[in-house]
Amino acid sequence: MSRKPYERAITSxxxxxxPRYVRYMVREFSCLFIGGWTLLMVWGLKQxxxxxxxxxxxxxxxxxxxxxxxxxxxxxxxxYHSVTWFNLTPKALPLQVGEEFVPDWVIAGAHYAxxxxxxxxxxxxxI
Amino acid sequence: MAKSNKPIVWGPFAAxxxxxxxxxxxxxxxxxxxxxxxxPDLLAYERLHAxxxxxxxxxxxxxxxxxxxxxxxxxxxxxxxxxxxxxxTLVATVLYAATLACTGAAIYYLxxx
Amino acid sequence: xxxxxxxxxxxxxxxxxxxxxxxxxxxxxxxWVVLDALNHVKETLDPTLSYRWSCHxxxxxxxxxxVNGEPKLACKAFLRDYQGVIxxxxxxxxxxxxxxxxxxxxxxxxxxxxxxxxxxRDKAPQASEYRQTPAQLKRYKQFTLCINCMLCYAAxxxxxxxxxxxxxxxxxxxxxxxxxxxxxGRDARQEEIAATEGAWECSFVGACSEVCPEHVxxxxxxxxVKIESTVDWYQEHLMPWLKK
Numbered sequence: 046m047s048r049k050p051y052e053r054a055i056t057s058x059x060x061x062x063x064p065r066y067v068r069y070m071v072r073e074f075s076c077l078f079i080g081g082w083t084l085l086m087v088w089g090l091k092q093x094x095x096x097x098x099x100x101x102x103x104x105x106x107x108x109x110x111x112x113x114x115x116x117x118x119x120x121x122x123x124x125y126h127s128v129t130w131f132n133l134t135p136k137a138l139p140l141q142v143g144e145e146f147v148p149d150w151v152i153a154g155a156h157y158a159x160x161x162x163x164x165x166x167x168x169x170x171x172i
Numbered sequence: 173m174a175k176s177n178k179p180i181v182w183g184p185f186a187a188x189x190x191x192x193x194x195x196x197x198x199x200x201x202x203x204x205x206x207x208x209x210x211x212p213d214l215l216a217y218e219r220l221h222a223x224x225x226x227x228x229x230x231x232x233x234x235x236x237x238x239x240x241x242x243x244x245x246x247x248x249x250x251x252x253x254x255x256x257x258x259x260x261t262l263v264a265t266v267l268y269a270a271t272l273a274c275t276g277a278a279i280y281y282l283x284x285x
Numbered sequence: 286x287x288x289x290x291x292x293x294x295x296x297x298x299x300x301x302x303x304x305x306x307x308x309x310x311x312x313x314x315x316x317w318v319v320l321d322a323l324n325h326v327k328e329t330l331d332p333t334l335s336y337r338w339s340c341h342x343x344x345x346x347x348x349x350x351x352v353n354g355e356p357k358l359a360c361k362a363f364l365r366d367y368q369g370v371i372x373x374x375x376x377x378x379x380x381x382x383x384x385x386x387x388x389x390x391x392x393x394x395x396x397x398x399x400x401x402x403x404x405x406r407d408k409a410p411q412a413s414e415y416r417q418t419p420a421q422l423k424r425y426k427q428f429t430l431c432i433n434c435m436l437c438y439a440a441x442x443x444x445x446x447x448x449x450x451x452x453x454x455x456x457x458x459x460x461x462x463x464x465x466x467x468x469x470g471r472d473a474r475q476e477e478i479a480a481t482e483g484a485w486e487c488s489f490v491g492a493c494s495e496v497c498p499e500h501v502x503x504x505x506x507x508x509x510v511k512i513e514s515t516v517d518w519y520q521e522h523l524m525p526w527l528k529k
Contacts, residue, residue: 080244137508173480179518
């Protein structure tokens with residue numbers, strides 16, 4: 046009897062094979078928006094360093110429709126990154142207290158609470 | 173197989189991912205408000221310039237820029253591979269170099285303030 | 286009773302150039318699983334159909350296959366959960382030996398490479414047995430539940446893209462021994478699981494843990510390995526005077 050194992054080809058369509066892979070790709074694509082927004086802020090630092098006129102021009106740039114759309118998308122993707130990150134943290138950092146492990150929802154919940162507090166402080170100080 | 177040096181790039185990725193998870197949404201909200209014409213007080217030139225003049229603020233800002241860009245670059249590297257781009261070393265070099273360059277630029281502007 | 290349409294991948298290495306699908310109409314009991322339907326096909330319709338199975342109760346790990354594109358144990362895939370034609374294929378990311386039988390050599394080799402057995406930390410205990418508190422047991426218990434069914438390898442896109450990747454189960458099992466208080470073999474295992482083809486090829490898709498029939502959570506194990514390995518690396522390189 047002769048063997049002739051068959052190797053099935055791998056294509057990029059694996060992404061669409063199940064919702065979980067699509068969700069993974071969405072999570073990964075958040076990097077484009079978070080990275081892109083950070084680069085926009087680096088541009089803002091440049092404008093800030095060049096004086097009030099340059100900074101005013103930057104604020105005007107922010108008001109463009111493209112910028113508004115980009116900001117809305119970035120906010121959504123950044124929030125998705127936060128949610129996925131906090132939900133996955135208990136898996137990466139299990140905490141054994143005594144015999145039992147601290148439940149996932151406690152660890153994730155603590156992160157969400159910290160996120161809410163920190164965000165509130167930032168917004169309160171800035172606005 | 174020998175132990176990998178991946179931790180060099182993964183450490184900052186994990187730190188940056190955590191940082192952006194906690195920080196980025198609130199900051200994006202601030203600039204979104206500015207984009208909608210309701211710029212927060214902090215983004216007024218005098219106030220922001222005063223804050224950014226402080227050495228500690230520059231240090232923190234540089235750190236946030238570096239970690240945010242690095243974790244985005246690392247994720248983009250992985251995503252490129254997931255999408256079938258096989259030249260991982262090239263992609264990694266380009267993305268990490270770009271990150272360092274942009275961080276360098278940010279530090280340059282911060283020092284000018 | 287219910288009539289079920291099965292679309293099963295067939296491949297005969299002696300006669301076929303590539304696999305093809307074959308349709309079977311099977312009269313099934315309501316409570317049957319896919320494995321029961323396959324057995325019925327083999328017994329009454331087509332004795333040439335080849336597939337692995339053994340315990341029929343989700344403990345041996347033999348009957349892993351793709352059911353409607355999802356990695357499942359055939360003995361744990363209930364017909365009542367499916368409508369229409371049920372597509373049955375060999376476990377993804379492994380070469381097809383024949384019909385639903387895959388070549389699992391790669392997994393076996395990778396499993397062996399992580400030394401998934403006790404490497405005693407100290408000399409043999411004075412009394413005849415090792416002692417372990419409930420807390421010490423609980424620390425690694427979850428990772429002992431792996432039945433080597435390889436569903437996680439079929440689910441993992443990185444294993445599909447990077448054939449050299451050690452894969453979820455192998456790394457989870459290495460981690461199981463590393464967390465066992467009796468064991469002292471972590472340094473040896475780190476050479477494999479902290480290598481590039483080890484935990485570092487994982488991008489935390491998490492599909493492995495989602496499809497695992499025993500709730501081992503290999504994804505969690507791999508992230509824990511990454512974090513431990515990162516701490517090790519920075520310690521070794523930045524503070525080499527620190528004894529581990």
